[in-house]
Amino acid sequence: xxxxTQIPAALxxxxxxxxxxxxxxxxxxxxxxxxxRQDPGKGLTSLLLIQxxxxxxxxxxxxASLDKSSGRSTLYIAASQPGDSATxxxxxxxxxxxxxxxxxxxxxxxxxxx
Amino acid sequence: xxxxxxxxxxxxxxxGQNVTLSCEQNLNHDAMYWYRQDPGQxxxxxYYSQIVNDFQKGDIxxxxxxxxxxxESFPLTVTSAQKNPTAFYLCASRAQGVQPQHFGDGTRLxxx
Numbered sequence: 001x002x003x004x005t006q007i008p009a010a011l012x013x014x015x016x017x018x019x020x021x022x023x024x025x026x027x028x029x030x031x032x033x034x035x036x037r038q039d040p041g042k043g044l045t046s047l048l049l050i051q052x053x054x055x056x057x058x059x060x061x062x063x064a065s066l067d068k069s070s071g072r073s074t075l076y077i078a079a080s081q082p083g084d085s086a087t088x089x090x091x092x093x094x095x096x097x098x099x100x101x102x103x104x105x106x107x108x109x110x111x112x113x114x
Numbered sequence: 115x116x117x118x119x120x121x122x123x124x125x126x127x128x129x130g131q132n133v134t135l136s137c138e139q140n141l142n143h144d145a146m147y148w149y150r151q152d153p154g155q156x157x158x159x160x161y162y163s164q165i166v167n168d169f170q171k172g173d174i175x176x177x178x179x180x181x182x183x184x185x186e187s188f189p190l191t192v193t194s195a196q197k198n199p200t201a202f203y204l205c206a207s208r209a210q211g212v213q214p215q216h217f218g219d220g221t222r223l224x225x226x
Contacts, residue, residue: 004156032212043120043204043217044157051212089156091215099145099164100208101172102215104156 002027004092006105013080014113021075021108023090028068031093031100035064035075038087038107047088048075080112117141120205120218126226127192127199135190135221137205146188147206147215150174157204163188192223200225 003026013019023033032051036044048057048064050073056065063076073090087107093100118139127133137146145164149157159172163182177196182188188207192199202222206215 034214036217041220041222043118043219044206044215046214046216049212049214091157099162099170101159101162102147102157104149104158106154106156 002030002092002094002103004090004103004105006088006090006108008108009106010109010111012111012113015080015082017080017112018076018078019080019110021077021088021110023073023075023105025071025073025092025103027094028071029094030068031095033064033066033073034091034093034102035062035073036089036091038089044089077110080110082112082114085110085112118205118207118216118218120203120221122221123219125221125223127223128226130194132191132193133223135192135203135205135223137188137190137218139186139188139207139216139218141207141209141216142185143207143209143216144185145208145210146182147208148172148178148180148188148190149204149206151202151204151220160190160203199223 034049035047050066061078087109089107091102091104093102121136147162148160161180163169179191205218208215
């Protein structure tokens with residue numbers, strides 16, 4: 001069964017710093033990987049989706065990379081802002097004859113200090 | 115405005131009672147998912163449905179039931195057999211192909 005781990009569990013940085021969040025998964029036979037943001041008491045907001053054939057995706061200050069062979073993905077946030085404070089989750093999807101299933105990490109709680 | 119609507123936002127269940135959580139989407143997505151989120155744990159899949167009138171058990175389906183009679187609706191019933199139902203429940207949907215999941219704002223279920 002696929003297991004997804006996110007390190008660190010919590011991170012606190014001063015405003016303006018660049019930072020990297022890590023996600024690792026045990027089974028490299030993934031269909032795609034998705035990064036999400038979750039604010040307290042809210043649902044998840046999709047940030048980036050990387051297909052298994054891709055190496056990276058970018059959106060604004062965010063860049064996500066994928067190394068399937070080593071079972072790793074990173075989310076790079078440039079020039080962090082207080083509004084980036086949230087929990088960031090990664091999820092990998094696998095396919096079967098019954099469809100796509102998604103496996104989530106436990107998240108990294110990010111605090112950006114003004 | 116397209117999106118996923120979950121209701122109610124907060125729900126309380128008495129012992130021995132079944133409760134139903136609503137999930138409606140107007141994104142015309144084929145696939146829908148129900149997850150449970152507990153403090154300090156990642157999201158765990160309860161049930162998912164790829165098309166109308168078909169659904170599959172996820173990793174923690176015991177004590178839950180679903181139906182998918184309409185494309186836009188995927189209600190989740192938490193039965194009295196679920197002994198530890200207190201959690202944050204999230205519904206998601208996704209279009210076919212390599213497409214991102216979209217989530218509702220969740221329902222928080224507590225026991226009275």
